[in-house]
Amino acid sequence: MKMKTYFSRGNLVVKLDGEIDHHSIKEFRDELDKMIGESRPKTMILELSSIDFMDSSGLGLVLGRYKKLSEAGSKMLIKNPTPEAERILKMAGVDKLVRIIKQKDA
């Protein structure tokens, strides 16, 4: 999995590429938490349009970051999830906690 991050209008944009599983998220989770803690973004936009695979470990990653962002008074948005990722997110009810947006440009 690859992770790209950048800031746009006070928002932290996180783009994940590749396969999200228990193995691949290990190295990125702490880095992401550090960025959230240091930058205190208004919103973290999680872009999931280039995900090839996601299982419940991806749900754990999303829900864990949602919790941390909420504690810091920040919001989370999920942008353009693949149909497979969206299916798993909705199955776990993540769409009731986090807004899922579908658009071509941020």
Added chain:
Amino acid sequence: MKKKESKKTNYFSCTFPAKSVNEGFARGIASAFCSQLDPTLEELCDVKTAISEAVTNCIVHAYKDEDDLKKKKITLKGEYGGSCLKITVKDCGCGIEDIEKAMQPMYSGGGEERSGMGFSIMECFTDKLAVKSKKGVGTTVILKKYIGKVSEE
């Protein structure tokens, strides 16, 4: 809808260390094997996801208290007959004390970074899920899925 199962026409078995790097490896094997049944992309994704959940459970839960790397092994077996794909994921880990509780949605014994949706996803993405476990002996997860198109050879 219940479909009649025929005799197995192909099968595989492999054993690998319970290392997280092998989660993708297990998905790859299961995916390649399932591909022989000419699945749709959605069916293939379902199989990969269910296998990933079962294998991750072995790594995260089954061997959490085991330090001896030689004992931390996962056996993955697959077979199909007709349109029924059967995948078995077996570990020799600590076992599940309360299977019913472990299978409840959002329940996790693996800490707050685990979503507790592993078994729910396995149930939802397959046609039949069976879990056998004995404390201190290990756990076997059997997943069955009927694949739409069949190529008999």
